[in-house]
Amino acid sequence: MYAAWSFALVRFLGAVAVAVAGGLVFGHVELWLLGVLGAYLVFHLSRLFRLWRWLRRRRTEDPPDFGGVWGDVVALVTRIYRRKQFHKRRIVQLFREFRRLTTAMPDGVVVMNAEREILWFNRNAMTLLGLRRKVDFGQRIENLVRHPDFTKYLNGNDYALPLVLRSPVATDVFLSLHVVAYGAGQRLLLARDVSRQMRIEAMRKDFVANASHELRSPLTVISGYLDTMVDDPTVDPAWRGPLEEMRRQAERMRAVVNDLLELSKLEAAGGEAGEDLVDVGGMLALMRKEVLTLDQRPKEIVLRLDSDAKLLGSEAELHSVFANLIGNAVKYTPASGRVDIRWWTDTQGAHFAVRDTGVGIPAAHLPRITERFYRVDPGRARATGGSGLGLAIVKHALQRHGAALEIESEEGKGSLFTCHFPLRRVAARATAVSA
Ligand code: ADP
Numbered sequence: 001m002y003a004a005w006s007f008a009l010v011r012f013l014g015a016v017a018v019a020v021a022g023g024l025v026f027g028h029v030e031l032w033l034l035g036v037l038g039a040y041l042v043f044h045l046s047r048l049f050r051l052w053r054w055l056r057r058r059r060t061e062d063p064p065d066f067g068g069v070w071g072d073v074v075a076l077v078t079r080i081y082r083r084k085q086f087h088k089r090r091i092v093q094l095f096r097e098f099r100r101l102t103t104a105m106p107d108g109v110v111v112m113n114a115e116r117e118i119l120w121f122n123r124n125a126m127t128l129l130g131l132r133r134k135v136d137f138g139q140r141i142e143n144l145v146r147h148p149d150f151t152k153y154l155n156g157n158d159y160a161l162p163l164v165l166r167s168p169v170a171t172d173v174f175l176s177l178h179v180v181a182y183g184a185g186q187r188l189l190l191a192r193d194v195s196r197q198m199r200i201e202a203m204r205k206d207f208v209a210n211a212s213h214e215l216r217s218p219l220t221v222i223s224g225y226l227d228t229m230v231d232d233p234t235v236d237p238a239w240r241g242p243l244e245e246m247r248r249q250a251e252r253m254r255a256v257v258n259d260l261l262e263l264s265k266l267e268a269a270g271g272e273a274g275e276d277l278v279d280v281g282g283m284l285a286l287m288r289k290e291v292l293t294l295d296q297r298p299k300e301i302v303l304r305l306d307s308d309a310k311l312l313g314s315e316a317e318l319h320s321v322f323a324n325l326i327g328n329a330v331k332y333t334p335a336s337g338r339v340d341i342r343w344w345t346d347t348q349g350a351h352f353a354v355r356d357t358g359v360g361i362p363a364a365h366l367p368r369i370t371e372r373f374y375r376v377d378p379g380r381a382r383a384t385g386g387s388g389l390g391l392a393i394v395k396h397a398l399q400r401h402g403a404a405l406e407i408e409s410e411e412g413k414g415s416l417f418t419c420h421f422p423l424r425r426v427a428a429r430a431t432a433v434s435a
Helices: 002-026 029-056 068-104 123-129 148-156 195-231 237-269 280-292 315-331 363-368 378-383 390-400
Strands: 108-112 118-121 163-166 174-182 186-193 276-278 300-305 311-313 338-346 349-356 404-410 414-422
Touching: 002 029, 002 068, 029 068, 068 123, 108 123, 118 123, 123 186, 148 163, 148 174, 174 195, 195 237, 237 390, 276 315, 280 300, 280 315, 280 338, 280 349, 311 315, 315 338, 315 349, 315 390, 315 414, 363 404, 390 404
Parallel strands: 300 338
Antiparallel strands: 108 118, 108 186, 163 174, 174 186, 276 311, 338 349, 349 414, 404 414
16 A cells, blocks of 8 residues: 555656756756646546546446556545445344344334333234334333333332233233333333233133132031041041041141132232221230140240231231241241240331241242242141141232231241231231230
8 A cells, every 4th residue: 555655656756857857958947847747736636536426426337447546545445335335234134134023023022211202112012002103102101001000010110020911902812011121221111912821820720719619528528527437436446547547638638628729719819908907916816825725836825916006908818827827837846946926017017927946947948938839848747737838828918918928047946927018008006015
C-alpha cells in the first residue's frame, strides 16, 4: 500500500523536475510548471470523478480498473462494502430465522419493556392471549390480559414458577404464563396451552378422591370385625397375634384413606380458605388434653398461649394443621422427651409453633419433607402408623390461609415447626394471657 504512495510521490516529483528542466531549456519555467501541474490535476480529478460515479452505481457496475493509489482506494472501498454487505445479509438472515423460529414455537411469546408495554409478540401469542397485531403494540400487558392473579404475579417480581390461568380468549383453555426478566427491566412472557395437563390432573385428583371414597366403607367394615374378633375370648389365642397385626394395618389403611380424602378436598377447594372465627387457644388446649390421655407420649407436653387472638380461617383445616404438627411431635419424640406448643402474635401476624426434643430430621431431607408420602425413615413412620400425607395436608391448608410453614430440625436433637399467619387472618388484637 505504501509502495503505491511512494511511486505516486516519485512520479509527481519527476513531473515537476521535467517541467523545471523544460522551463530552463526553453524558458518560462512557470508556464511549464503550470502546464505539468494542470495535467496532473486533471488526471486526478478524472479518477476522482470515475470513483464517485462508481460509488453511486456500485450495485450494478464493476469497480473501475485503476492502478496506483487510486487502485488501492478502490480495493479498500470494495473490501469495506463487501464486509458491510456480508453483515447485512447475516443480520437479515438471522432475523428471518428468528421470525420463523418464533412462529414455529408452540408457545406464545411477548416481549415487554420495563414499563410492561408490549414491544413485540409472535403469532401464537395472538391466538392464546387474543393480542392484535399493530393495535396492541405499546399497550400495557395487564390491560389486555385482565386477571387479578396475573397482575399480582407481574407485580410480585418472583417469576420462579409459572402462573396457570383460564385463557382470556376461551374459557375451556388453561394457560401457563411464565415471565422471564432480562436486560434492564425488560420482560419476556411465555404463554403455553396446558389444558390437556390440567384435564389429566383433574382426572387424577378425581380418581384419587373416588378411590379413597370407595375404599372407606369396606375398610370400616373390616376394621369393625377385626375389633370384635380381637376382643372375643372364644377366638383361638394362636390367632391373637395375627389379628392384632391385621387390625393395626387396617387402621393404617384407614388413616391413609382419610388423609387422601382430606388432601383431595383441599385441592378441590382451591383458592383461599373461608373466614370462620377460630378460637386457636381453645382448640390447642383441647388438643393438649387429648394428647395427655395417650399411653405412649413424651412425659412433658407444655402449652403456652401468649395471645388470645382468634384466626379468620377454616376451622376444620386449621384443626388438621395443628393436630398433624402436634401429632408428629408426639409420635417422633420418646417418652422421656418434651413437646412445647406456643401461640403468639406480633406486628407481622399470628404464629403457632411446636417444638419437640425427638428424633429430628436430617438436613438433607428437609427440602422434601412436605411432599406426599415422603418419609425420612419409612420403617419407623409405618411403625408409628403415619400415612406420609400429614405435612402435605399442613402445607396445603396453610397455603389456603396465606400462611407459611417454617421447619428447623437437627437429627437426634429435635424439631421446631412454625406456622406464620398473616395479619389479615388475625381477628383480634393480641392481649397477654397467662398459660
Ligand atoms: P407421617 O404420617 O409419616 O408422619 P408426615 O407427612 O406427617 O407423615 O411427615 C413426613 C415425615 O416427616 C415423617 O415420616 C417423619 O419422617 C418426618 N417428621 C415429621 N414430623 C417430624 C418430627 N416432629 N420429628 C421428626 N420427624 C418428623
